[in-house]
Amino acid sequence: MTQTCADDLTPGPASADAPDGLAALEARLRQDLSWLELPARRWTMPRHEQGAEVLDVAVVGGGMAGLAAAATLKHLGITAHIFDRSPEGFEGPWATTARMETLRSPKQLTGPALGLPALTFRAWYEAQFGTAAWEALDKIPRLQWMDYLRWYRRVLALDLSNEHTVLAVQPRADGLVALRLGTPQGERTVLARRVVLATGRDGLGGAYVPPFAQALPRALWAHSSDAMDYATLRGKRVGVVGAGASAMDSAATALEAGAASVDLLIRRADIPRVNKGKGAGSPGLTHGHPGLSDAWKWRIRHYINSQQVPPPRGSTLRVSRHPNARFHLGCPIEGLEPAGAGLRVQTPKGVFELDFLIFSTGFRIALETRPEFAAIAPHIRFWRDRYTPRAGQEDQELSDSPDLGPAFEFLENRPGACPGLSRIHCFCYPAALSHGTVSGDIPAISEGARRLGQGIAGLLYQEDIELHYAAMEAFAEPEVFGDEWTPAPAPGVAEQAS
Template sequence: MDNTQATTSSAPSPVGLAALEARLRQDLEWLALPGKSWTATLERDGQPVIDVAIIGGGQAGMAASVALSHLGIPNVIYDQSPKDFEGPWATTARMETLRSPKTLTGPALGFPALTFRAWFEAQFGLAAWDALDKIPRLQWMDYLRWFRRVMQLDIRNEHRVLAVQPRADGIVALKLQSPAGESTVLARRVVVATGRDGLGGAYLPPLVQQLPRDRWAHSSDLLDYASLKGRRVGVIGGGASAMDSAATALEEGAARVDLLIRRKDLPRINKGKGSGSPGLVNGHLHLPDAWKWRIRHYVNAQQVPPPSGSTRRVSRFANARFLLGTAIEAVEVKQDGTLLLQTNRGPLELDFLFFSTGFKIDWSLRAEFKDIAPHILNWSDRYTPPAGEEDQELADSPYLGPVFEFQQKTPGSLPGLERIHCFCYPAAASHGTVSGDIPAISDGAYRLAQGIAALMYSEDVEYHYRNIQSYEEPELEGDEWTESPWELPA
């Protein structure tokens, strides 16, 4: 028997989730977690004030919730999705597998028993883990559902945030819509953990205004791809989401799928992956603005290549075409609804068009932020890049403080704005990629939680000082010793 066979045959059998959960409970108990609550209890307007309200129950919101709980800070998550469908994984995402390496620990917050690998091996064993290439998308969603359950997170599903309103009295009001109707929740701090499009939505080029709504979709839209069977489909873009939309359409029986890509070649190297290190995770925040911009702009400009597996998923279909170096110059809608595209390479007829064109920061698309949007300090207010390094995504990004907090464009214009913390992808310009992607989400969650703990302690220091003064639990009872006479015995 060779070494590979010996290793496989001697691999331990799956222990089961029950055993893994028992180990996790023991780990938490040994570390006395979650932490004991220590914050002041507040009421305003006759109702209790939550310490931290988190908007969004995906992986970022859950990681933030656990990190806060471990520091003894009570929190509640509000998510607009039905239970177990938070985030994009089981709704709008179309990739077969995650793009991140399977070994990344994600939102596990330093607990081995809370990692995807532990969850996977407990059910399927080490041999199955060794054989796994990338994590299947829906299996990642199953893991996040388990994460929520074992960490006993307080997530209020089907709660849509209608307005976020900071007040001068140190409180942020959240107006919510739920199945029970409209309500208002008061919180000392609010964490915005709303994902990649968290401060805006899909980017759509002006071309879309010329098209009937039933003839196009953004790659992030909910869509029944089976409706594309037998149709000629175009996909604008050459990134990961373009490959996912194209492959899904092909698998659902599209007659032809054309990928319309302006670049003459696809990027080959993921520069963002090459930039990842503990140095960047911990150091980006402390860099001068010029270096923050230079690094993020370089990664943006180089673009992220689509994963090899996603690209091959498209290539295996003979009716898929990669039309590189193709730019759309005009579009006409014919009487029968056919889309006639005029390109630099000639005319092209399609029945349906996907825009896999990414996302943008656009406050006008997020009505819930209308009260704070005009007051938020953006990078464009603080930094002018050198010629040739202009970058709209970075310019529109919020210029955040050290605890991911929004800052006022005009000091004094909206007191309390700094009580709202941006823990979603647009924080990358200020903090690096620690709030939107899997690799460093735990680092970002701890930075957020530790910063909020420090702020809450500082603003309540008089309360905590009184607690120190009134603390009277004795260490000594007074009978532990006998006072000795001054004179030594003869």
């Protein structure tokens, strides 16, 4: 795919006020980890199956959430191995399907640093470009964020197998989960005691496209999350459905690629102006959300969904600076049909003749559409099984969200129907209703990773309590050897001797 001008936002050579660069920062990080005695020594009980070692935890997805989860588990003395379908260095959306110039999140958020100052993006950035460059930086360039995550993986020495696609997730009654993987060397099966699904925004479903688009020739439309070469839109009349961040990013990328025009077809009468989620964000919500009542959890998430998140100002200006970009408010699609080599789109504002249409219509949670989840999808308990909202608060996304336990584990809709289901942990966007936004977004990803890791650590210990107790009984490392004192004689003996 073509890159946006995000490359132009990357600073030049390292600044003079950062003379030691990454080498000094990495030495500092090693010292910090040493002072904190991290990683902890491995304490979990080794297990083998047919001569092969069973992983403590298999993490599916090597993006930001997967890296943070694996790093937390490693620091807790738990072996975790990441499997990602992408080539090395292209995990997550940042260098593939994302098209924004910069991240939305404020640059000072510490993201997946797990409480380690030397692991923050700021530390990484200043080590290379200096403090003056940091002060001058507005938002983090998208591709530079990907560079930071590549460094994060390397400096923490995380175990990650690339080009490994999960073909099936199968919990077993013997306390293991089997992952069937497609790899460059062919299919293989890996066994793990726990599996973490860190699979991103569409990790339990996929892109949502309105039903009326399904009958269209696939060559005439795309979803904003699709991998595609926007250079193919040069000279074409492009329509973009939506007004969120991805809509602006897609529209701008098409315009920068030379589209003849871009018409944004926006259902709402106005573009949202206020990010309610940002206004709600606080340590109180991060740590308090799991303990809220069902009604309050639903009310908060539904309100944020209904208000919608506005597109970033910079992303919107990136579109509007093009004279051939047109914003059509109050313009839902009422009809759509092929017309020659293009499309006729009927709206309340008139008929649009377009050559290509991009749907920036978000994602849906739909495990039943993912073949790798065929063994577990019918058995998962969703919020629609748990809670009925008040009239006026109906919300399809929330109804379809999985009902998760305290360690992000799936729960059965019929107890006993799928033994081992709770050994699979949902650490991606669909966890938001159960746990808050701690499993996909930058602001609280470290808090979410720690909640996940500590929960898994507790579960692994509890299920092996007999083995751990036996190990405690067998522990025989002396701290006192018996030569540290001389026994005193009995009182009567001492008096006779005198």
